[in-house]
Amino acid sequence: MRINTHWISGRTGRSVLLAAGLVAAGAALGLAPRSFADEVRAVPAPAVDETPNGATSETAVLAGGCFWGVQGVYQHVQGVTSAVSGYAGGDKSTANYDEVSEGTTGHAESVKITFDPRRISYGKILQIYFSAVHNPTELNRQGPDSGTQYRSAVFPTSDEQARVAKAYKSQLGAAHVFDAALVTKIEPGKSFYPAEAHHQDFLARNPTYPYIAVNDIPKVEALKRMYPDVYRADPVLVAAAPNTN
Incomplete structure (x- = not known):
């Protein structure tokens, strides 16, 4: 397999090499390599959700491992009008892939999701x-990626979102939906900064890329299987939007 040397540095290079090895080993054994998506589980709907206020557009910012997969999933959700990969949690001056990959900036790889609350709720x-x-019980890691930049985090864009997120985290914890405690951080008041253009629409543009095939395509399939009422076959792409801001 030809690997783009742009990615052979930091987390992504190691992840791609690991994913390539998993693909090769699975093929040799006639088995598909396991990923988080093989162990997805249904969770109850939030008991507390936002109160409709007549708004036609809202944004949510979420972090759950490599932003390629997070973006790829939400691009297939009905009611989502945009999903942009980027960084949240740190300063604007360090909101770039090379620095964020060091794990010392406070940023997490994140996705800003713009959605129509008349069609899909924040809950x-x-x-x-x-x-x-993603797996919300994994501390500072998802799949082959580790570091605070891959943490599970919700960045509320309003007091109402913070209220819903805190209530839902408590609800899931009290219900013992997962085998371990949720480590998702709720971090209000953080700005979002779009990632570099080559990170946008990465899953849609590279569905057979080993890292994507192992870690992220199964998540889109899980969305389709678990939430057929909101799944859309054609993703909403950043490339089709006027800009990524």
């Missing part, structure tokens, strides 16, 4: 996040 966005997007 539903969170339900998908806690079930099909």
